[in-house]
Amino acid sequence: MNIQESLVNFAIIGCGRIGKKRAASLPPRSLLVACDSDISRAKELAASSLDVVATSDVSETLASAAHAVVVATPNALLAPTALRALRAGKAVLVEKPGAVSTRELADLKALSLETGLPVRVGYNHRYHSAVMKARQLIEAGAIGRLMFVRARYGHGGRPGYNQEWRANPRLSGGGELIDQGVHLVDLAGWFLGEFSWVDGHTVNFFWDMAVEDNAFLKLQTNAGQIAWLHASCTEWKNLFSFEIYGRTGKLQIDGLGGSYGVERLTFYKMLPEMGPPETTIWKYPGIDVSWDLEMQDFLEDIRLGRTPVPGLKEAQAALAVVEQVYKDNTRSTS
Numbered sequence: 645m646n647i648q649e650s651l652v653n654f655a656i657i658g659c660g661r662i663g664k665k666r667a668a669s670l671p672p673r674s675l676l677v678a679c680d681s682d683i684s685r686a687k688e689l690a691a692s693s694l695d696v697v698a699t700s701d702v703s704e705t706l707a708s709a710a711h712a713v714v715v716a717t718p719n720a721l722l723a724p725t726a727l728r729a730l731r732a733g734k735a736v737l738v739e740k741p742g743a744v745s746t747r748e749l750a751d752l753k754a755l756s757l758e759t760g761l762p763v764r765v766g767y768n769h770r771y772h773s774a775v776m777k778a779r780q781l782i783e784a785g786a787i788g789r790l791m792f793v794r795a796r797y798g799h800g801g802r803p804g805y806n807q808e809w810r811a812n813p814r815l816s817g818g819g820e821l822i823d824q825g826v827h828l829v830d831l832a833g834w835f836l837g838e839f840s841w842v843d844g845h846t847v848n849f850f851w852d853m854a855v856e857d858n859a860f861l862k863l864q865t866n867a868g869q870i871a872w873l874h875a876s877c878t879e880w881k882n883l884f885s886f887e888i889y890g891r892t893g894k895l896q897i898d899g900l901g902g903s904y905g906v907e908r909l910t911f912y913k914m915l916p917e918m919g920p921p922e923t924t925i926w927k928y929p930g931i932d933v934s935w936d937l938e939m940q941d942f943l944e945d946i947r948l949g950r951t952p953v954p955g956l957k958e959a960q961a962a963l964a965v966v967e968q969v970y971k972d973n974t975r976s977t978s
Contacts, residue, residue, distance in 0.1 A: 753960070770834060
């Protein structure tokens, strides 16, 4: 697709909370169509910009002049909708996890290669300021060889949470692991590499629903590095904590802004004599820039015709972990 960024027009399919965030990250006046099965949500999003068509018809959306489509539907509809968009000649930004199975992602990857159209998967947490700064420090060797990651991510739900689509396995593909937990899996893999050993436990402690409200994972690379991950929707006070341990220091990311608290990165640098480390803190109290930065990269994917990262390969790696944990837990309870 040889077009300039200024000429890229978009359609959004799925106009809920995430669809609205995606719309806010688009270049001015680039949104042509807002589509949602609930036409009132499509109209609400369309009203945020001039000359945007609101519709509940996916076929109408894909027949539009949009060059690219953002897919922000419930999980079970992500891959089927993205496939339709590719067949219609559109570049695609599909929300994480991209699909409810690695098989669906493989189908998307095959069609992306066939059409030459990019598919970016919305793992926006890679674009948080503290995460990017941590990556920069690690690549500069600031904490030495990485040993392990310990991470927690959770929220407390809301009234009626167990009646939302995320609580319906036919729409969600699972519970808290495939919802927030998949972000932890993706970030852990980004820092440590591919996981060759996967162990995890899913459980429903509180919510009356058919999917898990807590997931506990231990992942290991071939080099013996370990990720301990906990995703929860019984956290009560929203929490994001991601700790990266190296042989000569530690990086700790806390908060995502908003209800998760001010985003910050703490660097604990080991001294030659050990003892209390030298501590440096970076705080990022401003607005969440991750959505804008991710969209800028997607526009570059389109302009340059390059393979997005994170894209389908990275999404397959994260979802393979989720699939393995769900498979093992189904077997253990059958």
